[in-house]
Amino acid sequence: MEYPIETVLHQTPGQASPMFYAERMDEIWNGEFAKVFQPYLPHIWFLCSTEVCPSPRWRRFKDSAKVRFCCQTCGHGWTSMKGRVVFWYFLHIPYCEGFVQFKLYGQQCQRCNNGMFEPAMWYPEEVNKVLCNLYNRIGQTYYGFVKPPIRYDRRAGKPRTQHNATLCQACRDGECDSRPRTTTPTTGAAVTPTPPPGATKLQAVRV
Ligand SMILES: [Zn+2]
Numbered sequence: 753m754e755y756p757i758e759t760v761l762h763q764t765p766g767q768a769s770p771m772f773y774a775e776r777m778d779e780i781w782n783g784e785f786a787k788v789f790q791p792y793l794p795h796i797w798f799l800c801s802t803e804v805c806p807s808p809r810w811r812r813f814k815d816s817a818k819v820r821f822c823c824q825t826c827g828h829g830w831t832s833m834k835g836r837v838v839f840w841y842f843l844h845i846p847y848c849e850g851f852v853q854f855k856l857y858g859q860q861c862q863r864c865n866n867g868m869f870e871p872a873m874w875y876p877e878e879v880n881k882v883l884c885n886l887y888n889r890i891g892q893t894y895y896g897f898v899k900p901p902i903r904y905d906r907r908a909g910k911p912r913t914q915h916n917a918t919l920c921q922a923c924r925d926g927e928c929d930s931r932p933r934t935t936t937p938t939t940g941a942a943v944t945p946t947p948p949p950g951a952t953k954l955q956a957v958r959v
Pocket residue numbers: 823824825826827828861862863864865
């Protein structure tokens with residue numbers, strides 16, 4: 753497998769529906785994660801969801817995707833191009849173990865406006881996209897990747913309504929803003945990499 757990942761690793765053409773149930777979501781996220789992060793072996797990376805930043809020492813990466821929402825109260829469904837995910841990650845070098853925690857942001861139903869954030873349903877291809885971006889960002893942080901590609905495209909589609917900040921959990925938490933897009937490292941990126949043998953072979957530049 754080549755590094756870094758530039759294209760979607762696998763895609764099932766007929767798989768057009770976003771996932772509806774939280775348990776299934778976990779399955780998809782973990783399955784995709786295991787595939788995308790396999791090249792970092794023998795470093796093992798783990799994924800779990802969280803509601804809060806695990807530690808200020810962890811690095812952070814946020815991304816967005818086209819997602820679907822379906823109100824569990826009234827059944828109203830809508831699409832958003834601002835499905836937000838925030839990842840926190842940390843490589844524990846002595847144990848060759850990496851940890852990723854992620855948070856998915858919800859949106860309120862505009863009809864019910866009941867203060868409840870409905871969970872976002874993610875399309876498998878968008879899960880794959882943001883995990884590939886995360887893989888590349890982690891490669892940049894720990895494995896000496898130089899300016900890996902980060903994909904900003906989204907599954908095609910035009911939401912019928914404008915993004916409503918008052919209904920958006922990410923807007924409420926200050927995570928929805930579109931900062932200038934860049935693939936350069938964030939500040940403080942000078943982490944001494946200890947790349948696993950497999951991850952350095954195809955990498956032209958070592959830090
Ligand atoms: Zn509703």
